[in-house]
Amino acid sequence: MQRQSSSFIIRHASSRDVGHVSDILTESFYRRHDHKVNFLLRYFTDLVYPLLRYGIMLDLNSRFSEQTPCYACLVATHTANKSQAIASLEICMRYVPTKSYRGFWLGRTMQQYPYIFNLAVHPKWRRRGVAKQLLRAAEQTVKQWGFSRLYMHVLEDNHPARNLYDEIGYRIHDQEGAFNYWLLGQPRRFLLQKKIGATK
Template sequence: MNHSFFSSPSHQQQTPGISRFSIRAAASNDLAQLADILAMSFHSREGFVEWIYPVLRLGIYEDLKNRLRSKAEHYICLVGELVSRDEGTQNYRSRRTQCIAGTVEMALRSRFPWQIPSSDYPYLSNLAVHPDYRRQGVAQQLLSNCEDTAKEWGFSEIYLHVLENNHGARQLYYQAGYRLQQVDWNWTCWLFGQPRRLFLRKQISFS
């Protein structure tokens, strides 16, 4: 991973108003906050899940820790950090003890591992925003920074999955320029009534 890329101006975008979000690479000391955000975003705490929620969170923590430690060349985990403006001044300061608003990961996947040349493509996963900071632009900034990174890697397309019944996420991705590539269906959708996964694609502009 090219850490110098994350200090470039494109990774210090701002949201107008009293506060802004700064996008940077995740660090090991972010793990606890990131595990909290991911757990609350992807797991309900209702019913039986409430009892196993700590185990789910621990699993997320350990999996993310291993990915961050892997130092894979084509892997990034970004965080959107709330930066507040001191009242009466134009100086911004980072609230690092409680400021992570969202996160996203991106890595290369392969359609056909046996194919030569490789059919790798950039794939987004685990886009999550803390409930307190939703609808404030951090998700869009995280997506934009992933697209910049994909271009740096030399790709002109980017992909992700979203559940068919996740209407809020589908709207976010549609507004960001993602379009349906295919519908993934398997027997569990029919047998258990689970939502289908939609495979979305975005063409990245180099202009």
């Protein structure tokens, strides 16, 4: 698979991308890029950064080598440097709650669906439509697997991601963390769903 529109190419990741993808994920999920971060936190992050990156690399390597059916890691590259990933996302199968209840105490029925995780764009490449392009490619992949729905989680206070998902048609399917929200003021986690129209 290789999709190209504007100056970005989307393709399946290979083991050669693990280093770049680890950098993107560490930068995106463990380093804050606003000016509110104090000196101590910045220093601490720099100190543990190699460890975090190494842990992410190990996880990625093991997912790549497991060859699980219905697992994919997509990366985006710029046409000027096709070997350097600048953004990535992963898709796996995951149990999600359906709308129907098995009974008040038994909770909801669960069903396996494709699930997007670890979507991240390197800070230098944000606001150029890369994430949108990656998500469109993920929808195509899931359609080829024969599924009609796609899920992902987002934190209530992740406004850039929420704007993005809202813009391309993801809707809230379920909410988690209401207890911590009411008691500790922590952000809830929304499970989002998009119907993409295929067979399953």
